[in-house]
Amino acid sequence: MKFTDGYWQLRPGVSVLRPGTVESVEPDERGFTVFAPTGRITGRGDTLNRPVVTVRFFSPAPGVVGVTIGHHCGGLPREPRFALAESTDHPVHVEVTGLTATLTTGELSARVALVGPWRVDFLRGDRPVTSSTERSVGIVTDAEGHKYVHERLALGVGETIHGLGERFGPYVKNGQTVDIWNADGGTASEQAYKNVPFYLSSAGYGVFVDHPELVSFEVGSEVVSQTQFSVAGQSLTYHVIDGPTPKDVLRRYTALTGRPARVPAWSYGLWLSTSFTTSYDEKTVTEFIDGMAERNLPLSVFHFDCFWMRQFHWVDFVWDPETFPDPEGMLRRLHERGLKVCVWINPYIAQRSYLFEEGRRAGYLVRNPDGSVWQWDKWQAGMALVDFTNPDAARWYAGKLKVLLDMGVDCFKTDFGERIPTDVVWHDSADPQRMHNYYAYLYNRTVFELLEAERGAGEAVVFARSATAGGQQFPVHWGGDCESTFVAMAESLRGGLSLAASGFGYWSHDIGGFEGTPDPAVFKRWIAFGLLSSHSRLHGSGSYRVPWAYDEEAVTVLRHFTRLKLRLMPYLAAAAEEAHSDGVPVxxxxxxxxxxxxxxxxxxxxxxxxxxxxxxxxxxxxxxxxxxxxxxxxxxxxxxxxxxxxxxxxxxxxxxxxxxxxRPGAVVPFGAVEDRPDYAWADDVRLRLYAPVEGQRTRVRVPAPAGGVGAEFEVRYDNGSATVDLVAGASSGYLVEVAE
Incomplete structure (x- = not known):
């Protein structure tokens, strides 16, 4: 949100209070608070009718400095809040001299000038990282009397900004306005399904704005030498996160907001969908699966999209009896073929669903201020919304999904979660503005935790579209509704890159695009991209995505890249383990x-x-x-x-x-199996060494699927030849070779 007209003037009707020289500082063991009047204090009379900006400096985690800027601090607490893994036992050093007040955690310091104009320098050792200067902090009132708080942090020469969730425009965010507000906007606009108020700087630090509601970022746009972020209200909290490398920033950020869970080995295989509005029944599904088998195309998961339920009934979690008269038998038959099964769900309850009245009577649906159920006709007729702030409603919803799990369903595509109203009343009295983005977190957490409870840790996986900060804990996420074009393919990749820079460990997209029908060239090129992603799904809107629907070459291309991915499972599994343990994405x-x-x-x-x-x-x-x-x-x-x-x-x-x-000097482990992802990755593994240097020593860790035993190898390159030793774990066989 822009408040200025150029650099020097404010927009009409806008007034801004800014901190001046610090009047006093109050230190404590874990931080300090500074009080900065908005004008010079030369005598006692200047303290009358004089606003004061109150700024608290603290450290919620090692290498992280938190800052809260406040004006009037008597407001009621606003919920929900991001669930952060804050610490109170890591070392924090506070030093106050006559000139500065400094808080240090690890290598990162915040140093506040106590004389002269307002200035805060964030330092790594003695090296500047970023700063808040004389015109950076603003307590804003607009022409309608609405209140905002903004901060501006300096950008260095050549510094680039990345992240802010899934964004489909230019990957480098400099020069952009970005509003953190989840929307169902496809992949061709400035809207996004997954908005995260966190950015990653090429200078080796990150900034997380600790607000679930709308956060507006002006990245080198309102002031080209600064990144501005603002929220409505009287206070703003943000965290500066140290590196020094971008990967180090993500490690610290995900330690604070949550690391991605492990996902099951079978989920890395190829997923095939019914697509959305296509006509299908068990016969169609069987024909697809038979067609894949006849063409030697490895398949791991079959997905049923929306119309597995009756039209106008979404969601009631009841199989359409005309299309699927024997769902239990069908699911059993799919399992007998070695397949896992995914079904589409969302958090919306159509008026025609039997769950509507059940949820209404129990108070499980989001309500209007007058107590009536909130409804509209977008997406589904008379659609209502499950109130996940009500623990009983979350258990009720999860209970309906458990019936499907007991029937034989293995996982869920958790679609939607972005169309969340702000003129409603929540069960726990949550602030509707803050719930708009946060709803996606509660929705996906409910489903993911059910899967973990029923299937076990490491066996839960969803295909989620909406998310915000912390949502990376509930993988996998896919890129939403893109067109079936090369342009949309590039859009999707930009979205995945931005999401990865926002702490999300796994990511997928619809091979061939969602809207429309791709021409064979687009489909075949997208196959390679899709199979060289963490998760791979053939899915579309009004047309099927089986490869023989395009041409026979598409069959060959799909077979080639599917087998390549399955042979790369030892390597991909190690990258996924790093995402889970360290927060560095695949x-x-x-x-x-x-x-x-x-x-x-x-x-x-x-x-x-x-x-x-x-x-x-x-x-x-x-x-x-x-x-x-x-x-x-x-x-x-x-x-x-x-x-x-x-x-x-x-x-x-x-x-x-x-x-x-x-990469030069890399050792890439290749597995011995190319028809499924869930095998003993360390058995008969081939360790391929690329462009090595003399005397190179490389440790290679190959994880194991859940319940198995992994292995660790040491690869050496001396005198023009490579050797390998098993140093930990178990492997039935292994071989090292130098790629020629």
């Missing part, structure tokens, strides 16, 4: 692995899949692709061709090929 923006390469910050048509594999999706029908390789000798994973960086490369690829390159 799909990584290039800046995470190459923070010192200034080109890496701007690369939004390629990514790192885990730490050692570069992927550049082909975004053209003719197969021409241009991508960037950082320094060193990179090796095409499949062909063995080598490319030397740093520099740009232009190549032409057939449909069964894509730039997928191993």
């Amino acid at each position: 799909l990584r923006p290039m800046i995470l692995e190459f923070p010192d390469d200034p080109t890496a910050a701007y690369l939004d048509r390629q990514y790192m899949l885990g730490p050692d594999v570069l992927v550049a999706p082909v975004l053209s029908a003719d197969g021409q692709v241009t991508y960037y390789v950082p320094a060193g000798t990179w090796t095409h994973l499949v062909s063995g061709a080598r490319v030397t960086g740093p520099g740009w490369v232009t190549e032409k690829h057939d449909f069964d090929s894509v730039p997928v390159l191993a």
Whole structure:
């Protein structure tokens, strides 16, 4: 939100209070509070009718400095709040001198000037990170009397900003206005399904604004040398998160807001969907599955989209008896074929659903201020909304899903969760503005925790569309409703990169696009992109996504990339374990692995899949692709061709090929199985060494599926040859080779 008219003037009707020189500081063991009047104090008379800005500095976690800016501090607490893993036992050093007040946690300090104009410097050791200066803090009143608080943190020369949730526009956010407000807007606008009030800086720090409601960011836009963020009300809390590397920032941020859970091994395989508005029944489903088997296309999960339920009844969790007269038998038959089953759900209750009256009577549906049930006709006729702030309502909803789990369903696509009204009353009296984004967190948590309770930790997985900060704990998330074009393919990738820079460990997208029917070229190019993502799903809107519906070459392309992904499971599983343990995502923006390469910050048509594999999706029908390789000798994973960086490369690829390159010196483990993802990854593993250097020593960890035993290997390269030892765990066989 912009408050100024240019740099010097305010917009009509806007007034701003700003802190001046600090009048006093009150330290304590864990922080300090400064009091800054909004004008000079030269005598006692100047303290009358003089507003004071109160700013509290504290540390909620190691390497994190929290700041709360307040004007009138007597307001009632506003809920909900983000669930943060705050600590009170890590070292915090507070020092107050005649000139400065400083709080230090780890290598990060906040130093407040006690004389002269308002200034706060955030430092890593003695090195500046960012700062809040004389015109940075504002207590704003607009022409209608609405109150806001803003902060502006300095941007350095060449500094780039990333993240802020899933955003489909330019990956670098400098020059943009970004409103953190979940919306069902597709992938071709400034709206987003997953909004996260956190940004990651190329300078090696992050900023998390601790507000679930609308947060408006002006990233080098209102003031081009600063990032501004503002919220409505009388106070603003934010956290500056130390690095020094971007990956270190994500480690600290996800330690505070939550790390992604482990997901089951079978979920990494190929998912096939009925699609949305297509006509299907068990016969159709069986034909699809038979077709995949006949063509030797490995399949792990079958997904039933919305119309597994009766029209106008969404959601009642009742199989359409005309289309699926024997759901238990059908699910049993699918399991006998080695498949897992996913079904579509959302948190909305149509008026025609039997759950509507049940929920209304019990008080489980969100209400209007007059006590009536909130309803509208968008999406479903007479649609109501489950009130997840009511623990009984959450248990009621989960109980309905448990019936499906007992029937044989394995997981859920948790669709929607963005169309949340703000003129309603919640069971726990939550602030409707704060609930709009936070609803997605409660919704997905309810479903994910049910799956963990019923299936066990590490066996829960959802396919979620909406999210906010903390939602990364409940994977997997997919990129929403994109068009079936190369342009939309690029949009989706930008959304995934931004989401990864916001702490989300796993990500997927609809292979071929959702809206419309892709032409064969788009479909085949998207296959490679989809299978070189953490999770891979064939799904569309009004047309099927089985490959033979496009051409026979699509079958060959799907077989090739599915088998490649399944052989890469030892490598992908290790990357996923890092996402779970450290918060570093599987799909990584290039800046995470190459923070010192200034080109890496701007690369939004390629990514790192885990730490050692570069992927550049082909975004053209003719197969021409241009991508960037950082320094060193990179090796095409499949062909063995080598490319030397740093520099740009232009190549032409057939449909069964894509730039997928191993990092210089990388050891990439390949599994022995290519027809399913859930196998003993360490058994008969092939450790492939790419462009090694003499004397290289590399530890390679291969996890195990749930309940199994993993392994750790040491690979050595001496005198032009490679050797390997098993140093921990178990493996029935292993081999090292140097890629030629």
